[in-house]
Each structure stands twice: as C-alpha cells, then as structure tokens.
Amino acid sequence: MKEQTVCHIDDMQPGELRESVIGRISIVVCKTLDGEFYAFTNKCIHQGGPLAKGKLCGAPQSDNPGEYTFCQDGEILRCPWHGREFDVKDDGRMLANPERKLPSFPVKIENDYVIVYK
Numbered sequence: 001m002k003e004q005t006v007c008h009i010d011d012m013q014p015g016e017l018r019e020s021v022i023g024r025i026s027i028v029v030c031k032t033l034d035g036e037f038y039a040f041t042n043k044c045i046h047q048g049g050p051l052a053k054g055k056l057c058g059a060p061q062s063d064n065p066g067e068y069t070f071c072q073d074g075e076i077l078r079c080p081w082h083g084r085e086f087d088v089k090d091d092g093r094m095l096a097n098p099e100r101k102l103p104s105f106p107v108k109i110e111n112d113y114v115i116v117y118k
C-alpha cells in the first residue's frame with residue numbers, strides 16, 4: 001500500500017481543496033468546514049475535469065415545489081468544468097446520479113499530518 005503525506009492539518013483551511021499525487025495518480029484532498037479530510041481522484045468522472053480547481057460548496061434541497069433550503073455547506077465538491085456535484089461525506093456520490101461516485105482514497109491523520117493511502 002502506498003502512502004502520501006499531503007500536509008499538516010493546519011496547512012489547509014476549512015473548505016479548501018488541495019491537489020496531491022500518490023504514485024502516479026493525481027488526487028484532490030478536501031477539508032470540510034468541520035475539519036474532516038477526504039481524498040478522491042482529481043479527474044472528474046464526467047469528462048476528466050480537474051476537481052482540485054473546483055469548489056467545496058453546499059447544495060439546495062427542496063421538500064416542496066418552490067421551497068429551497070441550502071444545506072451541506074462545504075461538503076459538496078463541484079467540478080470546475082460542467083458543475084457536476086459530488087458529496088464528499090457520502091464517498092463521492094454524484095448528487096444528480098447517486099449510482100455514480102468518484103474513486104476515493106483512505107485518509108488518516110497521523111501526528112497532525114494528513115496521510116492518503118492507495
């Protein structure tokens with residue numbers, strides 16, 4: 001199993017994305033607003049957009065027509081190319097098509113450093 005030290009936990013701000021490489025694979029590391037870390041392929045499963053250049057944002061949710069609430073702030077990874085959205089806390093599942101998800105990588109915090117495994 002390969003591992004990659006990405007950074008110290010304080011080197012990334014909540015809501016920040018960071019590109020890293022493990023082996024030959026480009027990954028995007030996400031720090032959510034509550035300080036958790038997640039890692040996914042940096043290549044969007046739609047047409048390969050560089051996800052590290054996207055944003056961590058939230059998503060609108062609606063229980064009734066015309067009523068929207070904003071939720072999951074800082075937990076949705078939005079691709080910079082065509083705006084596909086992926087739920088980082090749900091294993092990278094695509095919001096519009098939950099059967100599809102981003103390949104993900106285990107993340108551990110060791111001595112306050114973010115380590116990604118492959």
Ligand code: FES
Nearest residue numbers: 044047049079082
């Ligand atoms: S390449 Fe990501 S949404 Fe199209």
